[in-house]
Amino acid sequence: AQTYPDQIWHNGRIKPWAEATVHVMAHALHYGSSVFEGIRSYDTPNGAVIFRLTEHNKRLFNSAKIYDIQIPYTLDEINAACRAVIKANGLSKAYLRPVAYRGLGGFGLSAETPTDVAVAAWQMGPYLGAGVLEQGIDACVSSWQRFAPNTIPAGAKAGGNYLSGQLVAREARRLGFGEGIALASTGLLSEGAGENLFLVFDGALHTTPVSAALLNGITRNTLITLARANGIEVVERDIPREYLYLCDELFMCGTAAEITPIRSVDGKPVGAGKPGPVTQRMQELFFGLFSGKTKDQWGWLEPV
Numbered sequence: 599a600q601t602y603p604d605q606i607w608h609n610g611r612i613k614p615w616a617e618a619t620v621h622v623m624a625h626a627l628h629y630g631s632s633v634f635e636g637i638r639s640y641d642t643p644n645g646a647v648i649f650r651l652t653e654h655n656k657r658l659f660n661s662a663k664i665y666d667i668q669i670p671y672t673l674d675e676i677n678a679a680c681r682a683v684i685k686a687n688g689l690s691k692a693y694l695r696p697v698a699y700r701g702l703g704g705f706g707l708s709a710e711t712p713t714d715v716a717v718a719a720w721q722m723g724p725y726l727g728a729g730v731l732e733q734g735i736d737a738c739v740s741s742w743q744r745f746a747p748n749t750i751p752a753g754a755k756a757g758g759n760y761l762s763g764q765l766v767a768r769e770a771r772r773l774g775f776g777e778g779i780a781l782a783s784t785g786l787l788s789e790g791a792g793e794n795l796f797l798v799f800d801g802a803l804h805t806t807p808v809s810a811a812l813l814n815g816i817t818r819n820t821l822i823t824l825a826r827a828n829g830i831e832v833v834e835r836d837i838p839r840e841y842l843y844l845c846d847e848l849f850m851c852g853t854a855a856e857i858t859p860i861r862s863v864d865g866k867p868v869g870a871g872k873p874g875p876v877t878q879r880m881q882e883l884f885f886g887l888f889s890g891k892t893k894d895q896w897g898w899l900e901p902v
């Protein structure tokens with residue numbers, strides 16, 4: 599059974615988990631009108647840090663801007679709420695979930711409702727299952743495509759977008775796969791249900807562009823930056839589906855999924871059918887940020 603943390607930050611203060619409730623007629627529940635973030639904190643030799651906290655919460659405000667959701671707090675206040683909820687629960691290695699949502703205050707689509715805000719934090723292991731970072735997963739291409747440009751904006755991390763993610767993820771699990779990969783409305787590769795994609799060809803990283811209906815992931819940006827700083831070429835380009843079967847290596851990345859190797863797609867082995875050297879090098883560089891082996895030249899490690 600799911601267990602829950604003790605404390606949560608809700609509308610300006612830390613309170614017991616059970617008290618952070620929402621009315622059944624809240625706008626977000628009916629229309630998907632929420633924006634959120636997923637952030638991880640890690641233990642390091644210099645104490646617990648929240649990885650790219652400010653970058654994540656900037657994206658929260660950007661998502662809210664797209665939907666005219668007024669967040670009644672400043673960026674600094676949301677950052678402070680993230681730190682407070684980690685401390686209130688005695689956590690160090692955690693997953694953080696800030697969410698801002700249209701609350702109770704009107705039933706029309708364009709109703710001017712109040713915005714409620716919460717930040718939860720809990721302990722979370724590898725998103726796609728125990729051992730997947732080492733062993734990789736078997737993925738499939740989904741029968742569901744991502745939303746077309748100028749329909750639902752993929753660049754906003756909004757609750758409603760995750761209807762698409764649920765279709766992709768649930769279909770994949772039903773068919774016995776570890777995760778699903780979606781194509782964009784163009785038929786070109788987009789991203790995983792909740793992860794961005796990297797393919798490896800001849801030692802270089804190839805990743806799909808933001809025009810392919812994907813979330814502009816902060817882990818994706820982190821890996822592009824780490825790769826280039828370490829002499830690994832990165833190409834952002836349109837990629838047709840069949841290159842999933844032809845690349846040397848393939849992995850997914852995201853805050854929750856971190857760097858999850860993909861060992862097969864649609865039953866076809868990727869490369870040698872196990873995590874390859876470039877994927878392992880990217881894992882080493884990424885997790886090295888928290889062990890101290892990779893120098894943080896970018897100010898990504900923000901103290902709790």
Ligand code: PMP
Pocket residue numbers: 636763789790791792793794812813814815816817818851852853854
């Ligand atoms: N795409 C989707 C649809 C996601 O939900 C996520 C997770 N937030 C990502 C990509 C990866 O983004 P990030 O690295 O910023 O967590």
